[in-house]
Amino acid sequence: MTQINRLSEGGRIDRGKPLQFIFNGRPYTGFQGDTLASALLANNEHLVGRSLKYHRPRGVFSAGAEEPNALVQLEEGPRTEPNMRATQIELYRSLRAASQNCWPNVRFDIGAVNSWLSRLLPAGFYNKTFMWPPSLWMTYEKYIRKVTGLGESPVDRDPDRYEHRHVHCDVLIVGGGPAGIAAALAAGRSGARVIFVDEQPEFGGCLLSDNQRIDDNPAMEWVRRSMEELENLEEATVLPRTTATGYFDYNYLTALERVTDHLPPGRGDHLPRQRLWRIRAQRVVLAAGSIERPLVFADNDRPGVMLAGAVRSYINRYAVLPGEDIVVLTNNDSAYQTSLDAHLHGARVEVVDIRPRPEGQLVEKVRQAGIPLHTGSAITGVHYRKGVEGVDVMRLNDEGSAVRGSSNRIDCSVIAVSGGFTPTVHLFGQSRGKLLYNDDIGAFVPGDCHATNPNRSAGACRGSFDLGDCLNQGFEAGAAAAGEAGFRTSGPVALKTERMEQGAFRALWTIPCDHPVGKGKKKHFHELQNDATVGDIMLAVREGYKNVEHLKRYTTTGMGTDQGKTSNLNALGVLSELRATAVDRIGTTTFRPPYTPLTFGAIAGQHSRELFLQKRKTPMHPWHERNGAIYEDVGDWKRPRYFPRAGEDMHVAVQRECKMARKGIGILDATTLGKIDIQGPDASKLLNMVYTNAWSKLPVGRCRYGVMLNEHGMIFDDGVSSRVGENHFHMTTTTGGAARVLSWLEEWLQTEWPGMRVYCTSTTEQWAVASINGPNSRDLLSELTELPLDSENFPFMTWQDAEVAGVPARIFRISFTGELAFEINVPACYGLYVWETLMEHGEKYDICPYGTESMHVLRAEKGFIIAGQDTDGSVTPYDLDMNWIVSKKKDFFGRRSLDRSDTSKPGRKQLVGLLTEDPNEVLPEGAHVVAELKDTPPMPTLGHVSSGYMSPNLGRSIAMAVIYDGKNRKDEKVNVRLMNGRTVKCRVTDYVFYDKKGVRARA
Amino acid sequence: MLIVTCPWCGQREVTEFGYGGEAHIARPENPEQLSDEEWGDYVFFRKNPRGVHYERWVHTHGCRRWFNAVRHTVTDEFFGSYKPGEAPPTVPVSKG
């Protein structure tokens, strides 16, 4: 039974290139030019999957991007991809695909046999479940996923490459049907830079599926010539297999190009798998076509029920007649063309039209062909066993609200349905354009476009379905768009087409059957992918979810991967009937990108793995690499966190490093610290504003610690700044705050005090900094410099220029450990050399490199805060008990806020030390401090632990915390509650634990 | 994605810029003489209109300079950019 539905001639497939493929483990054959869907239909496989909720059998429904049913898991292993629309998968050699939602297989399915899911998952299920305790949801989710399962994500790393392209153009044309081609020709011929995208491998749109004629030739002949012309235009970029997925402000659109998806996996050679185009267009022409709507009749989800236009597409484009006996159900004339085409290829066709008196040229042709026509009638039931076997047809009453008379069975294997056409206004909607409801076609069409997104719609996406109209509108839109982009366009082009007079369409959103809709066994599906029925909409309305946005979430209509392309309008129509309100007054849900799903790979583009984030490395990095540093990410910097020796874990290494730093010498790469060079006659004036303490009288050669407040009076950064000259300062900031502080200074200088004579320059990357700490650091440094380093000649909190190891250096005698310490700044190019020289000479002193982890422990032992860790944007200098740093004699940023009632009130959260009763217990940062213990949370919190470490130099754990009225709680007993429910008893202390008098740094 | 016009560099993608909130808020000359309410007004309160907004931008990933722009907060239309100290452009009456 190979390709029994394949027609012997015609179609756009290559019969000379048969392709073997595997579906659900079975081998099949198709042809080059097939989609997976057309190849399956050629082999008479209508059953391709199970539905999400009820596990009903489902088949190929459409021939394009709107497909709600035929979703498959494509390929296996690291390249596997779920939810792929079989209607858009181009067939290639050895393709492997499998059904989703089926266990153990598509023919015998546990979910359907038990059908327990239908009872478990009524409309509003998600809604209602989320209202239950969240813990229950977790339980259900696991279970539901197993049975429903929307396909599986790959587990392994994606082996393919993806890329982004950023481009500008004058006119972007979306959609390669007749209107789009005409627009591209008109714009392209003007010399405008044109980008022309279409999601299909071949341009032509509906012309690929319909045997229409242009200028007395087959329309595809015109397409071929036009595309040839466009390909040869220097400024035109033609992109097949490219879906415009998103339309953002200022005519910024994204388009996904499937570069090599049509080839067997891994056969793209040097090409990426997919390319995401980011296009900025002066003007956009939307020629996105339209999507056929189904009619909502009883059991309309059976495999074999297909859109009428899709049936036409399979016959004409793919040379596949999906069935020998076809019943066509329609409310408009277009499906009559399907009847004629199927009839022409030997099918036995009958037409059921819900209109009492259809008229139009196509209707006449059908009558002349002798095709049985049942007017004013409806399908009221589908006979289905292993496939569709027949339909029941009954007469409709005049209003279309009920059926009458007796039912008449017609045997058939395929039901071709047409409920009219919905213009594809997704991109227009995303562009914030205004949508207008058009009664003649029962759908929304584009109105005015949004001010920042100038675009035009042409053809079917504007509600015009006649070929001649599409071409004219396309030429017009393309020419106007190019004209507005500044190009001269030639006059209109007249092409000859055949105009088909069509009868009016009849809107009937629910097709009645022989029992009340929403009751009884037969289901009226308005939404196939998420298994939502008219009965669900009725339930939603009964329960008060009448707003279209509520309805959507309640019934999950339009929330599938197809975003309701075939279902949204029917849902609106049904809702309008139930609420007896016009559709345009009900409104639409928001159109959101992407139009069709894109892969994470395409979104990430080149920005993955080592290119995801750039790494900033200090000049000393090669030494860290050689010496086994374990890194911590600080901003983009790779900072050594610790340097483990053989057999050491982080804890052991850090304890050792901290001890060695206080006993001998510890050396830290402090290069990442923010450094800003500030020069100009007003430099000290600026510092006076940004720091809370006074700077004008700081002598040249001196260093001073300062904290910076925002205008709220809250600390946001701190650091030591030094006076290099009368009008020259060297400012340091936290590693993470470097950019923020520079921006802060610039902001004030540029916007508030443009007259201030001062320049700020980031010098973070110009200086490499080695910080040596510990009692032996003076001895070590004196080996490498002539400079006298004793406290008399080089006191604490001063700096000096000198040569270190023969290299020009700026040495700061400042300390973040509380030890005797020197921060040696050298030009970055000498950083590694100076570091290596220090290490070499330090060997005899047992010099110990340490990382950020030990830096944190050492500073916490001394009670030095880390801005951003012990402060969180709500902490003033007073809250830190640092009144000494706040000048009373000058203004500075945040000064006035310190007097505000809330900022100055007693009892605010203040920084304290915490000592646990058990000296081995280390408090986790973020843990809450409570005064009063209760059996279960919540308990009123006093504040939280901001720092907690095991201090090797004190032989016990230490912690800092920010708690209410901390200053007055010294020696109080408090409790810290841990996540696991355990309580740790602590005593409040001051937050300097080691060398309280600060003698060591001054040694 | 917006296009923002830097008065020095021209039209650039919004991703090059930082946003600085409402423009034309002068820092009070003598904060000490202000009441808590007046100071609070300066620190905390902004117009946040639905419509035309005079606002600050900084060309962070470009010339690093601050400037002002007039933008409609609903439609995201810009009615011009101008350097600090310059007068704002006039906004079409129909848009105001």
Ligand SMILES: [Zn+2]
């Ligand atoms: Zn700029």
